[in-house]
Amino acid sequence: MLAxxxxxxxxxxxxxxxxxxxxxxxxxxxxxxxxxxSYGLWYGISQDQPFTITKMIDQGIxxxxxxxxxx
Amino acid sequence: xxxxxxIRGSQFYFLTVNYILGTTLFVLIQSVVQSGxxxxxxxxxxxxxxxxxxxxxxxxxxxxxxxxxxxxISLAVLGRPxxxxxAVLYFFHFVMIAGFVLRNLSDFLTxxxxxxxxxxxxxxxxxxxxxxxxxxxxxxxxxxxxxxTPLLVFPFWFVILLATVNWDWVRFIPAFQPETLxxxxxxxxxxxxxxxxTIALFMFFxxxxxxxxxxxxxxxxxxxxxxxxxxxAIIGSLGVERTAHLNFPIxxxxxxxxxxxxxxxxxxxxxxxxxxxxxxxLQVLIFAAFETLRQTVKPKLRxxxxxxxxxxxxxxxxxxxxxxxxxxxxxxxxxxPYNAFFGLAIPxxxxxxxxxxxxxxKRRRKGR
Numbered sequence: 001m002l003a004x005x006x007x008x009x010x011x012x013x014x015x016x017x018x019x020x021x022x023x024x025x026x027x028x029x030x031x032x033x034x035x036x037x038s039y040g041l042w043y044g045i046s047q048d049q050p051f052t053i054t055k056m057i058d059q060g061i062x063x064x065x066x067x068x069x070x071x
Numbered sequence: 072x073x074x075x076x077x078i079r080g081s082q083f084y085f086l087t088v089n090y091i092l093g094t095t096l097f098v099l100i101q102s103v104v105q106s107g108x109x110x111x112x113x114x115x116x117x118x119x120x121x122x123x124x125x126x127x128x129x130x131x132x133x134x135x136x137x138x139x140x141x142x143x144i145s146l147a148v149l150g151r152p153x154x155x156x157x158a159v160l161y162f163f164h165f166v167m168i169a170g171f172v173l174r175n176l177s178d179f180l181t182x183x184x185x186x187x188x189x190x191x192x193x194x195x196x197x198x199x200x201x202x203x204x205x206x207x208x209x210x211x212x213x214x215x216x217x218x219x220t221p222l223l224v225f226p227f228w229f230v231i232l233l234a235t236v237n238w239d240w241v242r243f244i245p246a247f248q249p250e251t252l253x254x255x256x257x258x259x260x261x262x263x264x265x266x267x268x269t270i271a272l273f274m275f276f277x278x279x280x281x282x283x284x285x286x287x288x289x290x291x292x293x294x295x296x297x298x299x300x301x302x303x304a305i306i307g308s309l310g311v312e313r314t315a316h317l318n319f320p321i322x323x324x325x326x327x328x329x330x331x332x333x334x335x336x337x338x339x340x341x342x343x344x345x346x347x348x349x350x351x352x353l354q355v356l357i358f359a360a361f362e363t364l365r366q367t368v369k370p371k372l373r374x375x376x377x378x379x380x381x382x383x384x385x386x387x388x389x390x391x392x393x394x395x396x397x398x399x400x401x402x403x404x405x406x407x408p409y410n411a412f413f414g415l416a417i418p419x420x421x422x423x424x425x426x427x428x429x430x431x432x433k434r435r436r437k438g439r
Contacts, residue, residue, distance in 0.1 A: 012382070015375055027370040034379030041386030045191070050390040053167060054401045061405065 004046040080282035082213035085220045087290025093352035094175040095265045104314040106258035108251040112303040119295020122266030123288045130284045133276050141273040142366045148424045158367040164413045165360040170387030194388040201353040209278045234328045242310045263406035267414030274359040
């Protein structure tokens with residue numbers, strides 16, 4: 001678990017800081033956004049409980065359908 | 072990736088065929104045979120026919136905005152805020168398809184050849200190689216696909232022909248029964264996967280030289296016929312009952328072939344073909360996802376964006392589905408509506424807004 005946090009933050013943090021130092025703000029925030037999403041996915045994987053994307057979409061579709069269904 | 076490189080129509084044709092075949096030959100056959108029984112080989116044919124109609128819609132949209140890809144059209148038609156929302160949705164769609172492709176790859180490899188290797192090892196290795204190729208640009212992707220096609224087609228059909236030693240026509244009898252034909256048209260998942268997933272190739276349209284429409288529709292038709300012939304060969308050789316219970320029928324079919332103890336282990340040929348097809352599909356998806364964000368956000372450097380996409384795709388692969396049961400349920404219930412949102416709803420919206428804008432412009436000009 002610690003190894004996951006170390007390698008991920010080291011990799012993503014280094015690139016993010018590098019981009020900020022080079023004053024490429026747009027690049028830096030785009031990378032930060034993608035890294036943040038990846039971190040969420042990888043965190044679940046590292047805990048052996050991956051977040052299931054299709055389940056989330058399934059729940060979303062059911063939620064939308066329940067709003068429109070009568071009764 | 073500067074928009075000046077042109078790929079030949081024939082190269083785009085091969086890219087379309089390889090992209091559609093991608094994981095389809097290995098993942099879809101079991102569920103196709105479960106739904107269509109003895110007449111399951113008809114499913115890819117009607118799916119392909121619908122795929123050609125979808126392609127006409129995309130080409131129509133492209134003709135109204137020549138030289139622009141899907142994201143550029145979204146931004147031009149819907150305006151910056153709504154166009155960005157559409158582009159981000161397409162980005163996540165491409166990442167999700169890539170997640171499915173990688174998951175299929177690791178499921179296949181851990182289920183057949185390398186059961187001890189963790190899935191993320193395959194995901195990361197494949198992503199790095201495919202991303203390197205995709206970074207070289209659209210011309211490299213197209214040329215690589217063209218170069219590899221003969222090396223895929225001839226060994227594939229040679230191996231399938233070898234595997235038909237147990238062929239029995241009785242396995243197709245009785246054919247065209249009303250209940251099996253009804254099952255064929257109930258299996259609408261084939262429209263979503265693989266035919267609506269072809270929307271990713273829209274990102275290549277501005278780079279294609281001539282005969283875009285003919286090459287794309289020809290590619291879809293060729294892929295549909297190839298899948299149909301493969302299903303036909305598998306039913307004739309293994310039968311419906313057996314195929315419906317195998318995870319990878321094509322692999323099992325070829326695995327049993329041994330000719331006079333001289334030609335053995337030919338299933339390794341099929342494994343390599345699968346890996347190459349997955350590689351081509353992954354390249355297209357990485358390119359599509361990369362270009363989507365590049366054109367929306369316009370970053371100065373390319374490599375941090377690519378690194379971010381790779382981290383996300385590698386994370387999406389183990390997270391895309393929980394297990395094969397949940398995957399089956401997803402495929403049965405949501406593959407078509409989910410893909411229809413990206414492959415039909417958004418393009419139709421773009422077409423409608425384009426018409427309204429054109430009509431409003433004409434009326435304004437007449438009014439002056």
